[in-house]
Amino acid sequence: MPIRVRSRLLTGSREDAADLRRGGGHARTAGLAAAALVPVLALTAACGGGGGDKAKKDPGPVRASGAVSTAKLTSALLTSKDVPHVQVLPAGSKTQLLGPATTVDKADCQPVADQWSSQPKHPRQVYTGAMVTDTADKDKKAKEISLSVIASYTPGTAKTVLDELATALKTCHGFKATRNGAVTSYTVQQVPSPAGRAPLGDQEVSYTIADSARGAAGVVLVTVVRSGDATAAYETVRADHTAATLREAIPLKQAEKLKAAATGN
Numbered sequence: 001m002p003i004r005v006r007s008r009l010l011t012g013s014r015e016d017a018a019d020l021r022r023g024g025g026h027a028r029t030a031g032l033a034a035a036a037l038v039p040v041l042a043l044t045a046a047c048g049g050g051g052g053d054k055a056k057k058d059p060g061p062v063r064a065s066g067a068v069s070t071a072k073l074t075s076a077l078l079t080s081k082d083v084p085h086v087q088v089l090p091a092g093s094k095t096q097l098l099g100p101a102t103t104v105d106k107a108d109c110q111p112v113a114d115q116w117s118s119q120p121k122h123p124r125q126v127y128t129g130a131m132v133t134d135t136a137d138k139d140k141k142a143k144e145i146s147l148s149v150i151a152s153y154t155p156g157t158a159k160t161v162l163d164e165l166a167t168a169l170k171t172c173h174g175f176k177a178t179r180n181g182a183v184t185s186y187t188v189q190q191v192p193s194p195a196g197r198a199p200l201g202d203q204e205v206s207y208t209i210a211d212s213a214r215g216a217a218g219v220v221l222v223t224v225v226r227s228g229d230a231t232a233a234y235e236t237v238r239a240d241h242t243a244a245t246l247r248e249a250i251p252l253k254q255a256e257k258l259k260a261a262a263t264g265n
Contacts (some may be wrong), residue, residue, distance in 0.1 A: 068125075068126060068152035068229070068230055068258075068261050068262055069126065070126050070128075072261040072262075072264075073126045073127070073128055073150060073151075073152050073230070073261060074128050075261065076150065076230075076254075076257040076258050076260065076261035077090060077128055077129070077130060077150060077254075077257075078130065078132065078148065078250065078253060078254045078257065082253045082257070083247075083249050083250055083253050084136070084249075085134065085135045085136040086132060086133070086134055086135070086136075086249075086250060087132070087133040087135060088130050088131070088132050088133075089130055089131040089132075089133075090128070090129075090130045091128065091129050091130055091131070094118070094127070094128075096129075097127065097128075097129040097147070097149050098116055098117060098118040098127070098149065099116055099117055099118065099179060100117070100118065100119070100179050100180055101117060101118075101119040101179065102114070102116075102117045102119075102177050102178065102179045103177070103178045103179075104175045104176065104177050104178075105175055105176040106172065106174075106175045108168050108171045108172050109168060109172035109174075109175035109188070110168070111161070111164045111165045111167075111168040111172075112165065112168055112169070112172055112175070112188055112207075112209065113175070113177050114161075115165065115222065115224060115233055116149075116233075116235065117179075120161075121164075122153065122157050122160060122161050122164075124151035124152065124153060125151075125152050125153055125154060126151065126152045127149055127150065127151035127152070128149075128150060129147065129148050129149035129150060130147075130148050131145065131146070131147060131148075132145070132146040132147075132148050132234070132250060133145050133146075134146075134247050134250065136247060140239065141239050141240040142238065142239065142240065143238070143239040144236055144237075144238055144239075144244055144245060144246065144247065145236070145237055145238075145239065146234040146235060146236040146237075146246065146250070147234070147235040148232060148233065148234050148235075148254070149232070149233045150230065150231070150232045150233075150254065150258060151230060151231050151232075151233075152229060152230045153229050153230065153231070154229070155229055156229070157229065158226050158228070158229045158230060158231050159202075159203065159226065159229075161226075161231065162203045162204075162205055162224065162226045162231070165205050165224060166205050169188065169190040169205065169207055170190075172188050173187065173188055173189070174186060174187045174188060175188070184211060185211070185212065185213075186209050186210060186211055186212075187209070187210045187212055188207055188208070188209050188210075189207060189208050189210075190205075190206070190207045191206040191207050191208060191221065192206075193206065197248070200223075200225045200248065200251045200252055200255060201225040201226050201227045201232075201251065201255040202226050202227055202228060203225070203226040204223065204224065204225045204226070204251075205223075205224045206221070206222065206223045206224070206246075207221075207222055208220065208221050208222070209222055216241040216242070217241045219237075219241075219243070219244075220235050220236065220237055220244070221234075221235075221236040221237070221243075221244040221245070221246065222234065222235055222236075223236065223246050223251060225251045225254070225255055227254075227255040227258040227259050227262070228258070228259060228262045229262065230258040230261070230262060232251060232254045232255065232258065234246055234250075234251065
């Protein structure tokens with residue numbers, strides 16, 4: 001069952017999320033119960049969709065030579081059958097995945113903001129995504145919930161995106177973001193890869209981004225993995241708002257499917 005536009009999940013308004021928590025119409029929709037666990041994130045451009053007509057428009061994919069086709073990328077999206085104890089709810093609209101254009105007060109932080117913007121410096125040629133819920137832990141409070149976006153780029157661009165993001169995290173520790181006229185302050189902290197762990201893909205970057213005004217509920221783990229000329233980005237929170245982790249099996253399987261889509265296997 002696709003994510004419905006009206007619920008907007010991680011990318012939506014505070015009113016939508018509040019309705020989910022109150023048990024309103026959105027919360028009662030089958031397949032969307034997990035969304036009620038997701039905090040009202042105002043952390044990245046993905047969360048600044050707002051409610052105007054401009055925000056509701058679906059930014060269609062840009063077609064370019066060398067990019068994985070829409071059909072192949074869509075078929076490469078992780079499903080609930082790919083990884084044990086993982087539930088995947090595909091997005092019904094691109095407006096649920098990425099937010100509007102975002103400007104920052106510190107130029108070195110722009111690559112961080114661009115990760116969840118529909119109008120980044122390096123455009124995605126095709127993209128899609130889903131809400132991914134990891135239920136491996138029997139404790140319901142320990143559920144890890146991710147907004148995932150997989151994207152295809154023209155040859156060489158995905159590497160540039162990851163290179164610039166990695167460079168940005170060396171100096172970007174906080175910034176003010178402006179989207180749709182609203183200004184929000186964030187703190188950023190790079191998360192190093194565990195020692196001795198096998199790579200998740202050809203290249204990976206991980207960090208936390210936080211809205212200090214929201215306390216523990218305002219901290220999100222962001223993981224971006226490159227597989228050839230495609231990327232998979234995850235914005236992860238934990239149901240009890242403690243530090244989130246992304247189980248390795250999830251990005252590893254997604255990277256495998258992206259590789260297969262690129263090679264036609």
